[in-house]
Amino acid sequence: MKLSDAEKKEIKIGRRNTNLAGSExxxxxxxxxxxxxxxxxxxxxxxxxxxxxxxxxxxxxxxxxxxxxxxxxxxxxxxxxxxxxxxxxxxxxxxxxxxxxxxxxxxxxxKIPIWVRLHGIPMGSMYRESGEAIGKEIGEVLDVDVDECGMAAGEFMRVKVRLDITKPLMRGISIFLEDDEEERQDKEMTGEEKNNEQKGKEILFTYEHLPDFCYICGVIGHNDRGCPNKQNLGVGHEFGSWLKAEDWGxxxxxxxxxxxxxxxxxxxxxxxxxxxxxxxxxWRKNSFDGEGVGVSGxxxxxxxxxxxxxxxxxxxxxxxxxxxxxxxxxxxxxx
Structure with missing residues (x-):
């Protein structure tokens, strides 16, 4: 649409400091x-x-x-x-x-906030900085589940991110472990060990309370039936229910x-x-009895x-x- 000269005229308007409907x-x-x-x-x-x-x-x-x-x-x-x-x-x-x-x-x-579980991280690398580094590849990092010392322990780490639902879900990522310089100098690796170090480790992701998503393209907001790529239904799916983390309630x-x-x-x-x-x-920070009561009673x-x-x-x-x-x-x- 092409505006006329009269329509191109600019009018200055202000903005109130209050929210909509004058609400504070x-x-x-x-x-x-x-x-x-x-x-x-x-x-x-x-x-x-x-x-x-x-x-x-x-x-x-x-x-x-x-x-x-x-x-x-x-x-x-x-x-x-x-x-x-x-x-x-x-x-x-x-x-x-x-x-x-x-x-x-x-x-x-x-964008939505969501907790992501990072599976496969060595326990010696389960600290806040590791969670933030991996979380940045998934979305905007909001929080990392660590204790007062900045460490975590268990089968996985948890990081909360603000996730872009217009992009396919990330299923994992590769990491490379950095040894201390002294350990690297003293370490004599075989050819197979060097090859394994170069490959790194695969970290797999699962998502807590993951909304419905498409198993074909991995995008949140539609299912297989409504997928624009449903002509690929005959091809093996790269996404599945395994991306949904188990509930612990x-x-x-x-x-x-x-x-x-x-x-x-x-x-x-x-x-x-x-x-x-x-x-x-x-679960890692408090002790519970069978009815969900903490040690404090x-x-x-x-x-x-x-x-x-x-x-x-x-x-x-x-x-x-x-x-x-x-x-x-x-x-x-x-x-």
């Missing part, structure tokens, strides 16, 4: 990756109980499954932006920080299910919040990245005469 509250904008319109009342009620259980959130429908969320505290907004991938009715909800300088169509809705007891059944959104009346600075899994809250099983995380709720399946309900802990 922290705000974020989200998009539900679904062809079906979602009721904003259900989103407001459900996500309010997850992101800010005691204060809730306000939700405004912006059209095309885009919503403006207003929070009554900064902690709720940070949880929505950085905690984990969120889903509603088995559809991914992408949340971005509100930017008053952007038009609605300038929001890309293409304990199976809820009869008491848990009874308590949750009194709340149609899946939350018991005894929900409480923690005040930890990280939502990393606490206080019940440890489950982290957002380790929800209970499907019965406790998916509930059919009714809104406007329709039923919706709610997912992504984390534990009672607040970040």
């Amino acid at each position: 509250k922290p705000q974020a904008i989200g998009k539900l990756m679904s062809d079906r319109p979602a009721p904003k009342e259900a989103l407001e009620s459900t996500l309010g109980r997850i992101w800010s259980p005691f204060k809730g959130v306000e939700c405004k429908n912006l059209g095309m499954n885009r919503f403006l969320f207003s929070f009554r505290d900064e902690a709720g907004k940070l949880k929505a932006l950085n905690d984990r991938p969120w889903t509603f009715n088995k559809r991914l909800l992408v949340v971005e920080d509100f930017d008053p300088a952007k038009t609605l169509n300038e929001y890309e809705f293409k 304990r199976r809820p007891s009869e008491e848990d299910r009874s308590r949750n059944s009194r709340d149609k959104w899946g939350f018991g009346k005894n929900s409480t919040g923690g005040n930890r600075g990280s939502d990393a899994i606490t 206080k019940r440890e809250e489950k982290e957002a990245t380790s929800p209970l099983n499907k019965q406790a995380n998916e509930e059919e709720v009714e809104s406007g005469g329709k039923k919706f399946l709610l997912e992504g309900i984390p534990s009672e802990r607040i970040v």
Whole structure:
């Protein structure tokens, strides 16, 4: 389109320091990756109980499954932006920080926070810098699950990244171990050992709470049926369910299910919040008994990245005469 001289005239406008609708509250904008319109009342009620259980959130429908969320505290907004991938009715909800300088169509809705497990790292190399170096190849590093000394131990390391869902999932990466200079000078390697050192080690990735993705192209947001490359269905898939990390949440007891059944959104009346600075899994940092009680005698809250099983995380709720399946309900802990 070619503008006329009259249309090219520039008009200066200002911008208020407040957020939308004159609100001083922290705000974020989200998009539900679904062809079906979602009721904003259900989103407001459900996500309010997850992101800010005691204060809730306000939700405004912006059209095309885009919503403006207003929070009554900064902690709720940070949880929505950085905690984990969120889903509603088995559809991914992408949340971005509100930017008053952007038009609605300038929001890309293409990045989500997610914990990635790094399998195959030698235990002597499980420290924060290693996690950050590998995490940068996956996305923007948000956190690394290490102890007070900056080290980790176990079968894998965990790093939280902001992942670009428009790109294929990374399945792994190769690393090369650097020996200390003195050890390298004293070490006499055979030809086979030199060859193995040159090849390096393969580090495999699995993703916690990974949303639905395509097994053909590895992109989040559509499945095999909707893949633009589905003509390659006859070719062996390079992606699969093995990229989804196993959940560690304990199976809820009869008491848990009874308590949750009194709340149609899946939350018991005894929900409480923690005040930890990280939502990393606490299995390495705390001791637990069989019922999830710490050595201090206080019940440890489950982290957002380790929800209970499907019965406790998916509930059919009714809104406007329709039923919706709610997912992504984390534990009672607040970040």
